[in-house]
Amino acid sequence: MNNINPVPVRPELSNLKLEANGYLRALGEHIRDLRVRRGMPRAILARDSGVSLRYLAQLESGEGNISIVRLRQVAQAMAIPLEDIVRVGPEQAPELTLLVQYLSRLPPAQLGEARELLLGTFEKKGRRHRIALVGLRGAGKTTLGKMLAAHLDVPFIELADEIRRLAGMTLPEVFSLYGQSAYRRYEQRSLQAVIDTYDRFVLSTGGSIVTEAATFDKLLTYCHTIWLKASPSDHMARVVAQGDRRPMSDNSEAMKDLERILAGREPMYMKADATVNTSAGDLQQSFAELLKQINP
Numbered sequence: 001m002n003n004i005n006p007v008p009v010r011p012e013l014s015n016l017k018l019e020a021n022g023y024l025r026a027l028g029e030h031i032r033d034l035r036v037r038r039g040m041p042r043a044i045l046a047r048d049s050g051v052s053l054r055y056l057a058q059l060e061s062g063e064g065n066i067s068i069v070r071l072r073q074v075a076q077a078m079a080i081p082l083e084d085i086v087r088v089g090p091e092q093a094p095e096l097t098l099l100v101q102y103l104s105r106l107p108p109a110q111l112g113e114a115r116e117l118l119l120g121t122f123e124k125k126g127r128r129h130r131i132a133l134v135g136l137r138g139a140g141k142t143t144l145g146k147m148l149a150a151h152l153d154v155p156f157i158e159l160a161d162e163i164r165r166l167a168g169m170t171l172p173e174v175f176s177l178y179g180q181s182a183y184r185r186y187e188q189r190s191l192q193a194v195i196d197t198y199d200r201f202v203l204s205t206g207g208s209i210v211t212e213a214a215t216f217d218k219l220l221t222y223c224h225t226i227w228l229k230a231s232p233s234d235h236m237a238r239v240v241a242q243g244d245r246r247p248m249s250d251n252s253e254a255m256k257d258l259e260r261i262l263a264g265r266e267p268m269y270m271k272a273d274a275t276v277n278t279s280a281g282d283l284q285q286s287f288a289e290l291l292k293q294i295n296p
């Protein structure tokens with residue numbers, strides 16, 4: 001019997017390789033545009049960046065696959081942030097560039113205030129009636145979400161079910177056949193479809209939705225979002241009680257990972273409109289707290 005599993009070819013990977021040449025050409029053109037816009041002759045850029053004239057010519061014609069260190073030198077010589085150099089594609093609106101500049105000068109405390117002001121000013125209609133629950137596995141999103149939907153008499157939606165339906169396969173199949181980036185795209189499209197389809201709902205999301213800025217921003221913009229928070233030991237105990245033995249394979253390591261994931265995601269979870277600590281009481285107490293958070 002052959003025990004070697006064939007490694008599925010990810011269509012995305014071969015596309016990426018094909019796209020690489022196109023990207024290098026676009027990058028070269030972009031760098032040339034930026035340089036010319038600055039009125040900077042190539043010889044001056046070569047002198048100021050320490051990258052040879054010949055190499056710069058190759059780069060601008062899309063032939064040179066420049067190292068990240070050299071690209072950084074080029075960026076510094078033009079006084080442009082590296083991320084603005086590598087982002088090729090449609091030109092960013094000048095308002096967005098200026099807004100990013102303005103916001104990047106604000107101290108962190110005022111940044112939160114600025115975001116709230118913007119959200120408040122441009123709040124999407126009906127946001128209060130679209131309730132989204134976020135939090136790590138075992139937080140209680142499904143359990144409390146179903147209770148809340150029944151109480152409010154609105155549909156309960158499990159985003160994972162919507163992703164499965166859209167992809168036409170199970171989530172592990174999406175991951176193993178097409179990778180995490182495909183899962184992220186399905187997640188974002190499913191969320192958009194849910195928002196477009198329903199005016200009112202209680203939505204239970206996947207624990208990692210907060211790690212994808214564009215998707216999390218959509219969630220925060222269109223939904224009243226509540227972070228169901230729990231202690232690492234409760235997360236672990238609840239997941240294990242549901243029959244998932246994987247976290248037990250090396251308990252101390254798994255626990256450390258869980259603590260790290262929770263700490264790493266906490267700043268994003270904290271952007272939710274409200275928080276309910278489900279480790280602070282039993283299920284009924286958490287539900288009462290959740291009701292308070294939607295009718296403050």
Ligand SMILES: Nc1ncnc2c1ncn2[C@@H]1O[C@H](COP(=O)(O)OP(=O)(O)OP(=O)(O)O)[C@@H](O)[C@H]1O
Pocket residue numbers: 135136137138139140141142143144204206207238278279280281282283284286
């Ligand atoms: N105070 C509490 N609040 C919420 N759930 C609690 C509480 N105490 C115990 N539980 C139990 O914890 C479990 C939470 O699991 P649930 O499947 O709802 O989490 P989840 O956030 O949907 O996880 P996943 O991301 O894996 O889908 C349930 O079995 C629930 O009964």
Ligand SMILES: O=C(O)C1=C[C@@H](O)[C@@H](O)[C@H](O)C1
Pocket residue numbers: 136137205206207208209
């Ligand atoms: O917390 C996580 O990292 C994840 C939780 C799941 O619900 C899915 O969102 C995904 O499998 C990853």
Ligand SMILES: [Mg+2]
Pocket residue numbers: 141142143204
């Ligand atoms: Mg769940």
